[in-house]
Amino acid sequence: MSRLLDKTIVLLICLALLVRGPVDAALVSWLCVAVTLACLGEVVPERMRPALPLALLACGALAPGAGAYLPLAAYDITRPWEDTRGRWRRPPSVAAGALLVCACVAGDAATAPLRLLCCGVACLLSARATQAERAAASNRQTRDALQGRALELAAKNRDLMDRQEYEVELATLAERARIAREIHDNVGHLLTRATLQVEALRVVHAGEPRVQADFADVGATLGEALDTVRASVHALREDSVDLSVQMRKVVADVTAAAPLAVELDVRCDRVPPNACSCLLAVTREALSNVLRHAAAERVVLRCVEHPGFFQLEVTDDGTARSAGGTAAGGAAASTGMGLASMRERVEALGGTFWAGPCADGGWRVFVTVPKGGAGRGAA
Incomplete structure (x- = not known):
């Protein structure tokens, strides 16, 4: 879009130069040709782009009417293009410059310096646009690299979070299994021993009904506690298995x-x-x-x-x-x-x-x- 604006400015400069002299059908025809070539320069493949300004320069050197629009050719002749290998290339600067000077001098000698000045302004506008395009391309590459780096860091962060959750869950399950073992090996065995002792005392005091009833209550309580401990151990063990x-x-x-x-x-x-x-x-x-x-x-x-x-x-x-x-x-x-x-x-x-x-x-x-x-x- 910026290049179309630059070419419009260059075209207005060319038209301002024509106001000073008579305008005939040849100038209008070459105006159409110059505008057409300038527009085609934005849509044709990059490898074909240098041929358009070179054709306009050749016409300017041969036809006096085409020389009025040489700044448009000068704008495109200084514009580089990218080849198939990704390298930037320009038209032969010496040959293009010589052809541009010859085209400017081929017309009215009195206006040749002014044409050359306008061509210089067009070249400066083209160089400024080229620098802006390269800066924009560099910025896009930097942005893409930063986005890629951000995505990579986000993926690594997700992996670390998953690893952390995995380690926490594994440690939790291991701790549950340890608690289940401790309860089973310690509390469960103690309750079992207490139950056996109560049963032994019941045998010793077999002739005492009142003591038998008390021992039966204690045995029932211990049995209930042992069942509760076993259920808790089984629940912990099942929860510890993922x-x-x-x-x-x-x-x-x-x-x-x-x-x-x-x-x-x-x-x-x-x-x-x-x-x-x-x-x-x-x-x-x-x-x-x-x-x-x-x-x-x-x-x-x-x-x-x-x-x-x-x-x-x-x-x-x-x-x-x-x-x-x-x-x-x-x-x-x-x-x-x-x-x-x-x-x-x-x-x-x-x-x-x-x-x-x-x-x-x-x-x-x-x-x-x-x-x-x-x-x-x-x-």
Whole structure:
């Protein structure tokens, strides 16, 4: 927009010079040509732009009527353009300057100095516009770089916040588990011992009905307290088990010193402690096998909760191991201790286990644990 304004100013200067002399049809025709070339200079590809002012200069050197509009050509002849490699180029300055001087002198010799002065003003306007465009381009680059840096810092900040929340949640769960252990190992045992002592005293004072009633009340109170402690321990233990957090910790521990990209997707709400332990153990063993045997670069780990069971799937893109896997209850089982251990853990909860090569390469471990079987062996 600023260049169109500059060209309008240059055109008005050219018209002001024409007022001093007679105006004929040739001048009007060349006015149309000059305006057309000036407008085309704003829409044609940059590599074609220098040809337009050079054509006007050539016309000015040959046709006296075209010389009145040489400042428009001078404006465009000093304007650089950007080539395909991103470098700024200008028309040959010496040849263009010589052609411009010849065109100015070819007309009326009396007005040649004034034409040259107007051409100099046009060149200054063009140089000012070019400097402004480069400054604007530099400002845009700086703005884009700052915005990119801001987005990068925002992403890092989100990662740090997520990491902080993860660490806080992990510490909270660990503290709940510790409290549950302390209550179970200390308070629970003390209450159990007190209950046994009360029962022993009841046996000793078997012939005293009044004492028996008092001991029965104390025993009932201790039994109620013990049941309350057990319920609290179970609640704390269940609250201390968050499969998503534990999975992330297992992945971080196993891949701490290995260049292995793990895509983790855990979509489970509340997982019983024994099922959570089983799934974590299978995940740890599967990732360890990937690091030791698969030569993989990427692992996809998904754990999904279905209405009747929990499903775990670990798939890598490495080389398939020679030991094949079969579904639980199948014909031949793998001889590897790791696979056998995983199978035993899963089948102990009534689940199914399969491990073997994928059709498109890599290795796949597939586990399902029924929700009914997940409650077996709960503490």
